[in-house]
Amino acid sequence: MYTLIESLNSALQAVVAHKLRSVLTMLGIIIGVMAVIAVVSLIQGFSNSVTSEFKGLGADSLTIQSYLPRKQRLAGKIAKVTPDDLLAIQHEVTGISSLSPILPVGRFFNPVRYHGRSTTSRVIGTTPAGALNNGTYPDHGRFIVPSDDLRHRHVAVIGVTLINKLHLPADPLGQFLQISGDWFKIVGVLHARGQIFGFDQDNEVIVPYGAALSMQGGAAVPDIAIQLKVNDPRQIDAVTARITQVLRRQHHLKSGQDDDFKVQTASELLGSFTSVLNAITLILGGIVAISLLVGGIGIMNIMLVSVTERTREIGIIKSLGARRRDILLQFLIEAVTLSVIGGIIGVLFGYGIGVLAAHAVPAFRAAYVPWWAVLLAFGFSATVGVIFGIAPAAKAAALDPIEALRYE
Amino acid sequence: MSDAPLLELRQVSKRYVMGDNILDALKDVNLKIAHNEYVAFIGPSGSGKSTLMNIVGCLDRPTGGEYILNGTPVAQLDDNALAHIRNREIGFIFQNFNLLGRANALHNVMQPLIYRGIALGERRRLASQALQNVGLGERLHHLPNQLSGGQRQRVAIARALVGKPSILLADEPTGNLDSSTSKDVMAMFDTLYRDGHTIIVVTHDPNIAEHCQRVIHIMDGRIVSDKLNGKRREARAGV
Ligand SMILES: Nc1ncnc2c1ncn2[C@@H]1O[C@H](COP(=O)(O)OP(=O)(O)O)[C@@H](O)[C@H]1O
Ligand SMILES: [Mg+2]
Numbered sequence: 001m002y003t004l005i006e007s008l009n010s011a012l013q014a015v016v017a018h019k020l021r022s023v024l025t026m027l028g029i030i031i032g033v034m035a036v037i038a039v040v041s042l043i044q045g046f047s048n049s050v051t052s053e054f055k056g057l058g059a060d061s062l063t064i065q066s067y068l069p070r071k072q073r074l075a076g077k078i079a080k081v082t083p084d085d086l087l088a089i090q091h092e093v094t095g096i097s098s099l100s101p102i103l104p105v106g107r108f109f110n111p112v113r114y115h116g117r118s119t120t121s122r123v124i125g126t127t128p129a130g131a132l133n134n135g136t137y138p139d140h141g142r143f144i145v146p147s148d149d150l151r152h153r154h155v156a157v158i159g160v161t162l163i164n165k166l167h168l169p170a171d172p173l174g175q176f177l178q179i180s181g182d183w184f185k186i187v188g189v190l191h192a193r194g195q196i197f198g199f200d201q202d203n204e205v206i207v208p209y210g211a212a213l214s215m216q217g218g219a220a221v222p223d224i225a226i227q228l229k230v231n232d233p234r235q236i237d238a239v240t241a242r243i244t245q246v247l248r249r250q251h252h253l254k255s256g257q258d259d260d261f262k263v264q265t266a267s268e269l270l271g272s273f274t275s276v277l278n279a280i281t282l283i284l285g286g287i288v289a290i291s292l293l294v295g296g297i298g299i300m301n302i303m304l305v306s307v308t309e310r311t312r313e314i315g316i317i318k319s320l321g322a323r324r325r326d327i328l329l330q331f332l333i334e335a336v337t338l339s340v341i342g343g344i345i346g347v348l349f350g351y352g353i354g355v356l357a358a359h360a361v362p363a364f365r366a367a368y369v370p371w372w373a374v375l376l377a378f379g380f381s382a383t384v385g386v387i388f389g390i391a392p393a394a395k396a397a398a399l400d401p402i403e404a405l406r407y408e
Numbered sequence: 409m410s411d412a413p414l415l416e417l418r419q420v421s422k423r424y425v426m427g428d429n430i431l432d433a434l435k436d437v438n439l440k441i442a443h444n445e446y447v448a449f450i451g452p453s454g455s456g457k458s459t460l461m462n463i464v465g466c467l468d469r470p471t472g473g474e475y476i477l478n479g480t481p482v483a484q485l486d487d488n489a490l491a492h493i494r495n496r497e498i499g500f501i502f503q504n505f506n507l508l509g510r511a512n513a514l515h516n517v518m519q520p521l522i523y524r525g526i527a528l529g530e531r532r533r534l535a536s537q538a539l540q541n542v543g544l545g546e547r548l549h550h551l552p553n554q555l556s557g558g559q560r561q562r563v564a565i566a567r568a569l570v571g572k573p574s575i576l577l578a579d580e581p582t583g584n585l586d587s588s589t590s591k592d593v594m595a596m597f598d599t600l601y602r603d604g605h606t607i608i609v610v611t612h613d614p615n616i617a618e619h620c621q622r623v624i625h626i627m628d629g630r631i632v633s634d635k636l637n638g639k640r641r642e643a644r645a646g647v
Contacts, residue, residue, distance in 0.1 A: 006522055017510055316506045319467055320520040320567070321495020323488050401494075402468040405506065 004333070011334040014306075015341065025302040026342030028295025029384065033346025033377045034353065036288045040281065041354030041367040047277050048368055051270060060097075060233040061133065062240060063269060064089075064226040064247070067262040079260035080223040083213065085250050089226065093242045095235050100129035102225040103212045106180055112205060113178040114166040121162060123179055123205045125212020133227035136206070141173045141188030149210040157188035159202035179205060180215060236265060289380075295342065296384035303335050303392035314396050315404030328397040335389020336382055343381030347374055412479065413440040414574060414606055415464060420473035422459050422629075433459040434470070435629040443574070446601040447608045448617035451626035457610045458579055460626065464608065465500050465577045466493050478574070495523045499568030503580035505560045507552040507567075513539060514548040517567045524571065538566040542596065558589035565596060576600065579610045594619050 015022045066079040086101050102124055109120035130136070131143040138157055148155055156177055163172055168186075177184045184207060193201040207215075216222050230239045240263045247261050264272075307314070314327060347369075354367030422434040433456045441447055449457045462468035463475060466482060475482045477493065485493070494500075507516050517535035526534070536548055542562040552560055561581060568576055578597070582590035598619055601607055609620060617623045618637070625633040 013510065312506075313508060316508060317519065318491070319465075319494060319500050319506070321491050321523040321571075323491040323523065326523060402462050405467070405502075 004329075007330045007333040008337065010330060011337040014334055015337055021302065022338060022341075025299055026295075026338055026345065028298040029292065029339050029342030029381050030295075030346045030349065032288050032291035032295050033343045033381060034350040035291060036285070036377055036380075037347050037350025037369055037373060038353040038357070039284045039288075040373040041351055041369045042357055043277055043281055043284075044370055044373075045354070045358055045368040047274065050273060059266065060229045060236065061266045062228050062230065062236065062243070062263055063266075064228075064243065064261060064263050066223050066260060068260055069258070077260075079251075080221060081226060081247070081261055082221050082250075083224060085247055086224065086226055088246050088250050089228075089243055092246050093239060095231050095239045095242075097229045097231045098129040098132050099226065099228040100127045100133045101209055102126055102130070102134070102227060103209060103216075103222055105207070105212050105215050110180050112162065112166065114168060114175065117166045119162065119165040121159075121203050121205050123207060123212070125207050125209045125215075127209045130206070130227070133229060136193075137191050138188035139191045140171065141186070143188055144206065144208050148208040152210060153208065154182060154184045154211055155187040155208065156184035157190055157206040158186055159190050159200075159204040160192045161200055161203040162205065163189070165203075177205070179207070182211075182215060184211075240265075292380055292384050295381075296339070296388035299335055299339055299385060300388035300392060302338075303331065303389055304395070306334075307331065307392045307396040310396075311399065311404050311407040314399050315401055315407065318399070318401035318404060324397040327399075328393045331393035331396045332386065332389045335393065336385035339381040339385030339389075340378060343378050346381070347377055350377075414443050414445075414478065416440045416476045417463075417470075418474045418476070420460075420463065420470045420475060422456070422463065422468070423471045433629050434463075436473070437629075437631055439624070439631065439634075441606070441608070444601070444604050444606055446597075446606075446619070446621040448620035448623045449608065449610045449626055450612060450614065450617045450623055452612060455626045456629040457612075457626050459629075461577055461579050461608065461610050464575075465498050466490050467500070491523070495520055496571060497574045499571065499573040499576045501561070501564050501568050501576070501578040501581045503583040505552070505557075505564045505584070507560055507563055509552055512549045512551050513544060513555065513563045513566075516552070516563055517570050520567060520571050534570055535566070538570040539563070541569070542566045556589075557585050558592060561585060561589075561593055562596070565593070569600070574606060576605050576607045578607070580612070581609065582611070582613070582616060590616070 064081055064085075066081045068077055068079040083101070083103075086099070089096075090099055103126070105123040105125060108122060110123045112119055112121045112123070126134070126144065127149070128144050128146055131138075137143065141157070143157055144155070147153070156179070158172070158177070162168065162177075163170070166177075168175055172186050172189065175186050177186060184205075190202065190204065190206070195201065213222070230236050243263050244259065247263075248259065251260055253260065314322075317327065351367065351369050354369065358367040417437050417439040420434060420437040420439075421432060424431040424433060437460065449460060451457050459468070463470050466477070466485075469483070478497065482490070482493075500506075508519065511519065514532070514535050517538050518531045521531040521534060536545070539545060539548055542565050544559060544562055544566065547555060547559060547563075550559075552563070555563065561584075565581075568578075576597075581597075582593055585593065594616060597607055597609065601621070607620075609616065611617055620637055622634070622636050624631055
């Protein structure tokens with residue numbers, strides 16, 4: 001019996017004997033696996049950091065946003081969650097412990113000025129409960145307080161990025177910022193949250209909800225998001241149902257019409273994010289599968305060349321008593337060895353690229369290669385080796401001994 | 409030894425068809441060889457000696473007639489059984505040595521033992537013993553291209569002998585060697601014969617055939633004479 005170890009040994013010898021050719025043969029597999037691992041490590045690393053962000057929101061949180069299916073949006077329909085909706089929920093839904101709106105002011109970025117310097121920043125209006133609901137707390141000073149809205153105060157809580165961009169004093173409390181023409185007194189600096197996927201979470205100004213509403217100009221009814229926490233996480237479904245009821249009435253939706261808003265738990269938000277990531281992973285996986293296919297064809301090509309080249313050698317070992325299956329196994333194992341070594345190199349390089357990219361782009365957190373990706377890469381390359389090695393191996397095994405010996 | 413022949417060919421023929429050309433390389437060959445014979449197939453180039461040898465060695469199949477080895481008609485055997493015979497019953501030595509170029513002397517000799525499932529340590533032991541026996545105990549780790557022609561052929565002989573086959577087949581074993589090295593190799597065969605091996609040597613050189621106990625002349629695919637070598641018979645009777 002020609003054991004696996006014998007075959008593996010001779011396969012390794014053959015690989016080592018033709019180093020350059022082996023590497024070239026493996027190139028397709030190396031690149032394919034490298035791409036898989038690099039992409040997966042980045043996506044997973046990104047996903048991990050986003051997941052930990054979402055975890056901060058907790059199991060007792062709900063987020064309400066306007067939502068229209070793409071089709072209806074294209075048809076010109078508009079959906080909004082309005083300040084009136086906020087009031088309706090506040091008055092009619094029980095079991096809510098804290099409720100706050102998020103009202104983005106103006107466009108996504110608004111001009112912010114200080115002492116002649118100017119930058120752009122996200123500006124949102126919220127109520128005191130926003131600190132709890134959104135997990136944003138000030139490091140210095142204070143957050144929005146109830147009296148800010150009662151007294152129509154123009155105050156702002158700023159993210160640390162603005163201190164740098166506008167050259168604010170290290171302790172900026174009491175300084176005045178000009179936002180879209182209005183003056184705001186800085187009363188707090190938010191705890192730094194860092195970047196996520198190229199998006200600077202600290203480039204943010206929080207102002208009182210009432211001030212944000214008045215900056216809206218009153219021309220159009222704004223579309224807000226609402227964040228809330230429930231008293232009892234076990235009641236989250238009941239609260240969701242009640243909110244849905246209230247909003248459908250507010251929006252005059254008839255039975256049979258779809259909701260034009262979404263009430264989502266943190267884990268649902270995370271779920272929709274994860275499903276996007278999974279889709280990306282899948283598409284990339286498809287691309288990678290194609291490159292592995294190409295790699296496999298490369299291996300088959302070289303194995304066929306190698307069989308032809310070693311026709312005499314095959315004749316010799318047949319004359320010494322090698323059976324078909326000995327030769328089949330030897331060439332098959334050689335193909336699998338090539339592709340698996342290619343897989344190993346690919347995993348190492350891919351991880352290396354992931355780590356480098358994670359360092360180079362701050363948006364990517366630490367690269368992370370899950371075990372399933374490594375196993376998948378190995379499984380894939382071994383399978384490629386078997387599938388594309390079988391034809392050359394069968395060809396070698398079927399050679400007639402005397403003709404193989406006569407081969408020049 | 410039993411009286412039953414080790415191998416027997418009955419009306420064996422080999423026909424090559426190349427397009428419209430038909431070439432009968434062997435025509436109605438009848439032949440019996442017993443255990444511990446020392447036989448030469450002699451004849452001019454192209455007469456069919458190698459063709460005959462390859463059939464005897466189960467590397468090739470006849471297109472007509474019957475070949476019986478150790479009482480078994482070879483035609484009935486499948487691929488695996490033939491491989492088994494090549495591995496256990498036959499030791500083949502070629503004019504061009506046919507060593508595995510990437511393997512050193514030791515690994516070349518170990519190779520046939522792999523197909524018997526002999527463990528590595530034992531293979532190593534048997535192979536280095538076989539190389540010792542042909543005087544290459546100092547050259548175990550040399551690659552074929554680091555050895556002289558005579559040394560290569562001795563590696564091939566060690567490889568053919570390591571599995572203790574019932575027949576040793578040598579197709580022009582000295583064809584690529586100078587005359588003094590040829591003498592060494594033939595002396596080795598003589599010793600093997602005296603030790604009880606069955607040996608068939610293909611040659612076109614009467615001086616080589618001289619060593620053998622039985623000389624079979626082949627011409628144009630036929631056996632034209634089959635004689636015992638007088639000198640040898642005496643020598644053997646003396647043993
Ligand atoms: N594979 C083959 N195809 C066609 N003709 C062959 C083949 N092998 C051998 N022959 C022919 O058969 C004849 C005998 O060849 P061979 O047995 O090699 O002769 P020898 O060994 O006596 O020199 C030669 O004419 C040779 O050309
Ligand atoms: Mg010949």
